[in-house]
Amino acid sequence: MDPMEGILLALQQIRAQKLKSFFAVIGVIIGVMFLITVVSVVEGMNRYMKEDFAKTVFGLNxxxxxxxxxVVFNGDREYWRRLMRRPRLTFADADLIREQLDVPALVAVVSENNGKLEGPNGTSVENVWLTGTTADYFRIRQYDVEKGRLFTPPEDRVGANVVVLGFDAADKLFGVLDPLGRRVKILANQSGNPITGVFTVVGVLKKQGTLFGMSLDNRAVAPAHSALAPMVNPHGFVDQILVQGDGPEAIPALKMSAEATMRTRHHLRPAMVNDFELETADDSLSFWDKISKILFIAFPGLVAIALVVGGMVIMNIMLVSVAERTREIGVRKALGARRRDVLFQILVEGATLSGAGAILGILIGIGLALAVRAFSPLPAAISPLWISVGALLGVSVGVIAGIYPANRAARMDPVVALRYE
Amino acid sequence: MNGEVIRTEKPTKNYEIGAEVVHALRGVDLVVNRNEYLAIMGPSGSGKSTLMNLIGCLDTPTAGQYWLNGQPVAGLIDDELARIRNREIGFVFQTFNLLPRATALHNVELPLIYAGVPSRERRERAEVMLGKVGLADRMAHKPAELSGGQRQRVAVARALVNGPAILLADEPTGNLDSATGDEIMNLLDALFDQGQTIVLVTHEHDIAARAHRTVTLRDGLISSDVGRMAVAGA
Known part of the structure; x- marks a missing residue:
């Protein structure tokens, strides 16, 4: 008996009993749907993390x-206590790192806080990302202005009260007005004390978009030594020191040089571990790799459960269907069907049934993945590889679930089967 | 028209029902030649169904021998029996036993499918056979859309499509009214006239009377064998 015939027969049966067939394969539908949706989201995140996130947050090279x-994974209290005992970073650290470098590189310090902006006519913006930094920051992050200019190294050195606004912040504060040259008041809490400063807007950054749904454009960037300093880095400390090389190949040298400088600054003996962190985009992705690995291990488990349950349901339905068709099987055997013919027929039926379920699951899964992409900040990338995995899994479940019923049918005694009422 | 189609040598069949052993057949020696028209009769429990299953290769004897068309059949395994049923036996059942979801044409094609005949040839042969039983215009109908007589014709077409050595009909008119039953019996007569060997299992005398030889069973043994053709060496 050729497979096409078996498939057509099975499709006929599915059409004749739509609801029953649907319930028979609901486990497979859910399993495959789950697989496709989750894998699409995780894959999308993966791509996003590697292509956008790392660049945005950690910068290129x-x-x-x-x-x-x-990012800290399951640190205990002792670990946290050790972290909190670490010395803070200073401007002097940054200067020394710059001095000690023997390859060309850009160095910037960054200190950050959250705050509020107040513009003219009572406009204000809450939850603004405040950054106190040095002029090279813009080059390291590859930020460019939409209008106006970036602040300059001299302004940086003297701590001029100039500010470059993010696109959204400028838009909300000034609307159609030209923000350039206007005053903006920045307010922030530092250690419980409200601090304010008045700045002149010199530029507006190009739109950066969002990261996990958070705007990257609701921000204000000012020189590290300006009136922003007490809001973002009290006592002359800095949050981060950025060191950017010419290309990816420069990274190891930069890392070694910065590490050596910091260890000397902190008087670490060779046996002592670093009391600071050196992170690169690649390092930062290692945490994401861990997460996605966990997802990729945990999810197949869940999918497997759904598929096993789905397989058992299919097996039961097929046992019933085989019992209902005892007589038909008897007739087929009387007409010359061998065991393998009957076996094959039932297996093809199972495979077709669950294959149809898998297709439905794939379609729903793709729909859900697209919906996730459309309605949430999570990106989703549908991969053809996983679609084929889903389809293959679905069909295999049907075949495996069909083995027992098929065997039972194949071994029926034609005399008994023909007498069956 | 010579040659043995069926030869049995003391086949017995025992069934164990609980602790009790039922001797359904106690050694029935039967020889049927090509182009015989044989009726097997007997009251229920006489062993005629068991004998029919045996002749039809649906079952094998507990002991004894059976040659179908010269091939020993008694010791064969399932799949070999299936092959023989496919090639040598054409079944016609009391309840028609057509596949309800398949068209008349597909029902007739079934034995050819299991014989491995390619689909085009299969279709042609099934169409020719349905034409022969007068159902050329009903090929796309499903059994539910056919009358009882038409269903049995489909069954006859299905039984003959693979050119079997024996047409084995088990109460072929049992589910039909007498007029339709006559029609089917006329069809069998015509087939016999064309050279088909027919074994008819029935308990109705007027049906059995159509056959040229009647074997009556009682308690698993042949009690009478009437009208046997005289064939040399038989």
């Missing part, structure tokens, strides 16, 4: 020196 790691 950049080593970031920080006091504490940006």
């Amino acid at each position: 950049t080593v970031t020196v920080t006091r504490t790691p940006s």
Whole structure:
């Protein structure tokens, strides 16, 4: 018996019993749907993390020196206590790192806080990302202005009260007005004390978009030594020191040089571990790799459960269907069907049934993944590889679930089967 | 028209029902030649169904021998029996036993499918056979759309499509009214006239009377064998 015939027969049966067939394969539908949706989202995140996130947060070819790691996995209290005992970073650290470098590189310090902006006519913006930094920051991050200009190294050195606004912040504060040359008041809390400063807007950054749904354009960037200093870095400390090389190949040298400088600054003996962090985009992705690995291990488990349950349902339905068709099987055997013919027929039926379920699951999964992409900040990338995996899994479940019923049918005694009422 | 189609040598069949052993067949020696028209009769429990299953290769004897068309059949395994049923036996059942979801044409094609005949040839042969039983215009109908007599014709077409050695009909008119039953019996007569060997299992005398030889069973043994053709060496 050729497979096409078996498939057509099975499709006929599915059409004749739509609801029953649907319930028979609901486990497979859910399993495959789950697989496709989750894998699409995780894959999308993966791509996003590697292509956009790392660049946005850590910068290209950049080593970031920080006091504490940006992501901590299951640190216990002792670990946290050790982190909190680490010395803070200073402007002097940054200067020394710059001095000690023997390859060309850009160095910038960054200190950040959240605050509020107040513009003319009572306009204000809450939750603004405040950055106190040095002029090279813009080059390291590859920020360019939409209008106006960036602040200059001299303004940086003297601590001029000039500010470059993010696109959204400028838009909300000034609307159709030209923000350039206007005053803006910045307010922030530092250690519980409200601090304010008045700045002149010199430029507006190009739109950067969002990261996990957070705007990257609701911000204000001012020189590290300006009136912003007490709001973002009290006592002359800095949050990060950025060191950017010419290309990816410069990273190891930059890392070594910065590490050596920092260890000397902190008087670390060779046996002591670093009391600071050196992070690169690649390092930062290692945490994401961990997460996605966990997802990729945990999810197949869930999918497997759905598929096993789905398989059992299919097996039961097929047992019933085989019992209902005992007589038909008897007739087929009387007409010359061998065991393998009957076996094959039932297996093809199972595979077709669950294959149809898998297709439905794939379609729903793709729909959900697209919906996730459309209605949430999570990106989703539908991968053909996983679609084929889903389809293959679905069909295999049907075949495996069909083995027992098919065997039972194949072994029926034609005399008994023909007498069956 | 010579040659043995069926030869049995003391086949017995025992069934165990609980602790009790039922001797359904106690050794029935039967020889049927090509182009015989044989009726097997007997009251229920006489063993005629068991004998029919045996002749039809649906079952094998507990002991004894059976040659179908010269091939020993008694010791064969399932799949070999299936092959023989496919090639040598054409079944016609009391309840028609057509596949309800398949068209008349597909029902007739079934034995050819299991014989491995390519689909185009299969279709042609099934169409020719349905034409022969007068159902050329009903090929696309499903059994539910056919009358009882038409269903049984489809069954006859299905039984003959693979050119079997024996047409084995088990109460072929049992579910039909007498007029339709006559029609089917006329069809069998015509087939016999064309050279088909027919074995008819029935308990109705007027149906059995159509056959040229009647074997009556009682308690698993042949009690009478009437009208046997005289064939040399039989």
